[in-house]
Amino acid sequence: MLHAVTRLRDRGHTDLSDSQTLELLRDIESATRILTSVSVATMVEASDRGIPDQVGVGTLKKLLVQTLRLSHIDAGARVAAARSLGSWHAVDGSTREPELACTAAALGAGEISTDHARGIAAVMKRIPRLTPHDEVRAAEEILADFARTGSPDDIPEVGRAILAHLDPDGRLTDDYDRQRRRGISIGRQRPDGMSPISGEITPTLRALLEPLIAKFARPGMCNPDDPDSPVSGARIGRDELSAAARRDRRSAAQRTHDAFLAILRPNTLGAEWGSHRGVPVSTILTMSVHDVETASGVATTATGGTVPISEALELAQVSQPYLLVFDHGGAALHLGRAKRLATHDQRLALIASVRGCSRPGCDAPASLCATHHVHEYAKGGRTDITNETLACDACHALIHEGEGGWKTVVMGQDSEFAGRTGWIAPPHIDPTATPMVNHRHHARELLAAALANIHRHRESRYQEWLHEHHPPPAA
Known part of the structure; x- marks a missing residue:
């Protein structure tokens, strides 16, 4: 195997076309992911054979540090991955299914990366221990299936939506757990006068x-x-x-x-x-009227964070935050103005509804965004809430008429996301010029897409099984 990789390294790639170069990059990435899965299985084998004890280091982590010359952080991360993705053996010699079975299968097929797997594991660790086992398995399946086509950066958002669904009112993970984990530590002052700080x-x-x-x-x-x-x-x-x-x-x-x-x-x-x-400069909290009525769920802040409803309501009573409550339909306020600058209330409404930069893939929160006219003000666009969105400074600069410029439109009534801001990428990114919306600040949309994808896969498998076992009668 090493010989094959060395030959690939030495052959040179200047004779490849652009499409062949991209295909090679994809193949290398898939091979790297599969090799990671093989590495996990090999670490499990080394541990089962007791090799760390045989060579006198005692732990699998120390074996990796000394044998492979890894850092303690890297070795620890690899051992943690092996614990959750490997097929370990029970006391009776039987092979146990990986802790994250769906994730392990996707990694072994080269469909997800180690960043995907690490993100899934981080979400799964936050699931309360009292959650029923079948719901835990379903959560991991949703995350693994999403990871096959989604970005590792979006996994925390999907995870937050899943956690909110599993424990919407904090009865499984309550304030006691959060207060128990709270803390800020200031480490010993070093000779250079600097001090490390960490905590939750x-x-x-x-x-x-x-x-x-x-x-x-x-x-x-x-x-x-x-x-x-x-x-x-x-x-x-x-x-x-x-x-x-x-x-x-x-x-x-x-x-x-x-x-x-x-x-x-x-x-x-x-x-x-x-x-x-x-x-x-104040805390801006948004929540739905359903959350207020049921006293469950979370409020969202302008910076993308969340606060349990009970704590958000207490904040609103004892301090001066801005609290915006949306109706069951989630409709934004309709506030119009002829002047170019958005009003104070319009800005608050945008923070509550858009939540962050509206360009697909951008995770900048509302606090780092400016108000953008979807249809340019200079070309007749009105300063109405229906013609306004949020865009961070970097994404705002991408909107222009020249080569490589992006465009923004209001999604039509026939769209699944009517009224939202659609971004049209330049031709070198998307030749079809299809308007796309940003789901990164709307975790429930990402979760819904993942669930729909799983449903399509299951329906497809069922139809294949049905056709195989109950073929249609011959004409």
């Missing part, structure tokens, strides 16, 4: 922190390397902030650090925090 925060703390971070960690804000960088929460001119952003060379993590530093300074805590992208 509750949904409520995240909902309160995120709007502040979105404001103070924005490019150009609170930059210690720039003496002219805005540092307070008072009203800041757009030109001033844009100029500071162009001078900003910090990473996102560095901006977050500097934002915390600015927020904790006494002069900042006592100041008015102002607005961010047209709305006050």
Whole structure:
């Protein structure tokens, strides 16, 4: 096998056409995925034979570190994958089905990657232990089937929808579990003066922190390397902030650090925090009237997070967040205006309905987005809620008339997603110019698509079985 790979490496690829190059990339990826499955089976075999004990290292992880010269993190990840994807043996010698059987089968067929498998495993670990076994198996089947055609980046969204379905009111995973896991640890200060920080925060703390971070960690804000960088929460001119952003060379993590530093300074805590992208810096919570009536489910924040309904209602009582409740149909408010800039209420309505950047595949939350006219204002597009959507700065820049430009349209009434914003990719991405909507901020849509796909597969298999065992009578 190694000889075959070496020959492929040495042969060169300059004689391949573009389509052959792409096909080779696909084949290599499929082979890599299948080899990962083989590696899992080999690790299980090594463990069953007791090889770690025989060579004196004691654990499978240490065997991988020393034999394959892997890092402890990589070795740990591979052992964790083997635990959930391998066919281990019971005490009586019988072979047990993999913990994630559907995921293991998809990986062995080269249909999903290790990132898919890792994402599925992370979701499955969050399923409450009191969940019935058949529902756990169904959840894994849905995730594995989605992974065959979906992106690993979307698996957490599908997982959140599944978890919300399995435990909508927190009776299986309640606040006690979240409070038990909460904590922020500041490690020992190192010789260079730096200190590591880690931990897990509750949904409520995240909902309160995120709007502040979105404001103070924005490019150009609170930059210690720039003496002219805005540092307070008072009203800041757009030109001033844009100029500071162009001078900003910090990473996102560095901006977050500097934002915390600015927020904790006494002069900042006592100041008015102002607005961010047209709305006050405050927690914005959206929920459906059904969730309010049943006191179950979760509220969604403008930054893409979720807060249990019970905690969201408490926040609304004791603080000043913005709370938007949608009717059973989920219809957005119809607010029209002749001026170019969206109103404060329109912005809130867009945050509640669109939730984030509307370009397919983008996961930027609403707090990082600007209001975009689907039909250009300069060409007669109105500043109405029906002609507005959200787009992050990077995706907004993709919309233009030149070569490689994207276009946006309002999906028609005959569409499954009527009224939503459809994005038309340039010809080199999609020659058919088919408008596509973004499902990444709407986890239930991703879950519905996965369920529909499973239903189609089962129906197809049933029809094949029916045709094989009960063929139609000859004419």
